[in-house]
Amino acid sequence: MRFFHRVAFFWLLSAALSTAVFAQQAPSPADAPPAPLAAQKYLGNEACAKCRAEIYKSYSVTAMAQASGPAMQGLLTGDFVHAPSRVHYRVYTEDGKAWMSFDRPGDNQIQGNKELLYFIGTGHRGRTYLFSQDGFVFEAPINWYGQQRLWDMAPAYQKDPEIPMNLPAVSSCLACHTSNSQPSIPGTENRYEQPLFVHAGVTCERCHGGGAAHVESGGSIVNPAKLSPQRRDAICMGCHFEGRVAIQQPGRSLADFEAADKLSDFVHYFVLTGNTDDRIGALSQTEALSQSVCKQKSGDKMACISCHDPHFTPAKEQAAAYYRAKCLARHGEKFGAKHKSKEPDCRVCHMPASSTSDIAHTQATDHRILRKPQVAAPNAQAPTEQRLVLFPADSGEPNARDVGLAWESLAQQGVKIADAQADQWLHKAVLEEPNDADVLAALGYEEQKRGLSQQAREHYLRALEIDPLSNEAGLNLGVIEAQAGKADRAIKPWQGPFDRIPGRSGVGMNLALLYCSTGKMEKARTTIAQVLKFNPDLTSARNLQRQLNADPPTCGTR
Numbered sequence: 001m002r003f004f005h006r007v008a009f010f011w012l013l014s015a016a017l018s019t020a021v022f023a024q025q026a027p028s029p030a031d032a033p034p035a036p037l038a039a040q041k042y043l044g045n046e047a048c049a050k051c052r053a054e055i056y057k058s059y060s061v062t063a064m065a066q067a068s069g070p071a072m073q074g075l076l077t078g079d080f081v082h083a084p085s086r087v088h089y090r091v092y093t094e095d096g097k098a099w100m101s102f103d104r105p106g107d108n109q110i111q112g113n114k115e116l117l118y119f120i121g122t123g124h125r126g127r128t129y130l131f132s133q134d135g136f137v138f139e140a141p142i143n144w145y146g147q148q149r150l151w152d153m154a155p156a157y158q159k160d161p162e163i164p165m166n167l168p169a170v171s172s173c174l175a176c177h178t179s180n181s182q183p184s185i186p187g188t189e190n191r192y193e194q195p196l197f198v199h200a201g202v203t204c205e206r207c208h209g210g211g212a213a214h215v216e217s218g219g220s221i222v223n224p225a226k227l228s229p230q231r232r233d234a235i236c237m238g239c240h241f242e243g244r245v246a247i248q249q250p251g252r253s254l255a256d257f258e259a260a261d262k263l264s265d266f267v268h269y270f271v272l273t274g275n276t277d278d279r280i281g282a283l284s285q286t287e288a289l290s291q292s293v294c295k296q297k298s299g300d301k302m303a304c305i306s307c308h309d310p311h312f313t314p315a316k317e318q319a320a321a322y323y324r325a326k327c328l329a330r331h332g333e334k335f336g337a338k339h340k341s342k343e344p345d346c347r348v349c350h351m352p353a354s355s356t357s358d359i360a361h362t363q364a365t366d367h368r369i370l371r372k373p374q375v376a377a378p379n380a381q382a383p384t385e386q387r388l389v390l391f392p393a394d395s396g397e398p399n400a401r402d403v404g405l406a407w408e409s410l411a412q413q414g415v416k417i418a419d420a421q422a423d424q425w426l427h428k429a430v431l432e433e434p435n436d437a438d439v440l441a442a443l444g445y446e447e448q449k450r451g452l453s454q455q456a457r458e459h460y461l462r463a464l465e466i467d468p469l470s471n472e473a474g475l476n477l478g479v480i481e482a483q484a485g486k487a488d489r490a491i492k493p494w495q496g497p498f499d500r501i502p503g504r505s506g507v508g509m510n511l512a513l514l515y516c517s518t519g520k521m522e523k524a525r526t527t528i529a530q531v532l533k534f535n536p537d538l539t540s541a542r543n544l545q546r547q548l549n550a551d552p553p554t555c556g557t558r
Helices: 037-041 053-059 171-177 204-208 212-217 229-237 285-290 293-301 319-331 333-338 346-350 400-412 418-432 437-449 453-466 471-483 487-500 505-517 521-534 539-549
Strands: 068-070 078-082 087-094 097-104 110-116 118-120 126-133 136-139 142-145 150-153 179-181 197-199 245-248 267-273 353-355 363-365 387-391
Touching: 037 212, 078 142, 078 150, 097 126, 110 126, 118 171, 171 179, 229 285, 245 400, 267 400, 285 293, 319 333, 319 346, 387 400, 400 418, 400 437, 418 437, 437 453, 437 471, 453 471, 471 487, 471 505, 487 505, 505 521, 505 539, 521 539
Parallel strands: none
Antiparallel strands: 068 118, 078 087, 087 097, 097 110, 118 126, 126 136, 126 142, 142 150, 179 197, 245 267, 267 387, 353 363
């Protein structure tokens, strides 16, 4: 979130906000209206079953096919007490619906429940659930961690003392776990038309393209193996690679990507070289494979489908022999016979599972296929100069817009050299793309951090002229106006974004304080009530509500 944090007397909260929500009836998937006609291009797996019965049967039990669905179809019941927040969570069924309750007794009591509408994740590594609040879709604050077989808080909230229920379910997550998911409504992060997605899981059409024409008239269908290496690999990479930074291309989103498209037309990925963290990420398979000697020597001949059959997952007792055969198909039986190891499972020595760098309680297979995994991998060497590199290498040359936005994103992540790089590249980008609202807002933010308020203000105003729904430009412009003592001029650029992203509690807190400082007490009370509607476990919001409701009311403390 590009939101300037130093405000004269207004509160802004950290990115790790904590929330809770009380019970609210939301429409279940079964009650959702029929899919729009545009979705009829995609028919789902059942359309393939008539001619490909065996593949349909084997695919239906794979992780991809089971990656999402209605909550009741994938409900894992259970409960646990989260020690730092003292909250007791429970996942259960009642009246034919899935629910999550939360309860903390004592002086700081909070209690409620939410209907769970959908699940995301196979449950092998993990599973989370989604709920709706006023049409905004959020992830539940708790996850099922399948490898450890336990319930715990969502990643990054293990030690949070409050309940984080304002975790937006973003479209990029839905695009990889579901099929034909809805794009978020413009200007919002997580408000969607219903149904949220047309088909559960990852359907055949994710890799083979829309099937309607093929079924109706025998039209062609995409065969990934016959695509160019770039387009073939893009089908897997879109969901099995996150990179350090992903820059969405103007007017495009990952949800628009279809089989046989060029992924780089939709999103550009960057990796940051010079890191010393040797741990792998939960979604680093594509990058890790590119670092393997196997891939480097095989080139485009090697792809994910060299070892993985997307239609089939070998049984656990057959997996060692299955993947060993894949290795020997390349290295030869003679190599296998003379190999010193007595371990028949190649993966044990060369692709061990290790804890991931980004998700708790989770291990992932190391696709670097290291010859000697026990020896430090290349990333663990002495740190070198940090550079942003477009990935994969055949994505073309990055333009100033991509590089500038990528460095600006890294600046928000705390990378020390990123601010200077962002400022340099964004100035180049604004000359090349003077009507790009994202570039203008990012450059304004970099200027605002350096105290160049007038330049930043001009860039924010221009960004909002081009894109009135630019939340970051509006929020940061509001900060400039508030710091300059122009409270009335700060209200408008804050109110619009808060209406569109009510899960960002810091925005609502600032807005409530602004209304209070200008004597608009009823507006202040309404705004803080909206904050608490999405985030009722936020202590600072509770305190401000008490102060606003006091006689006489006060506007909080610094």
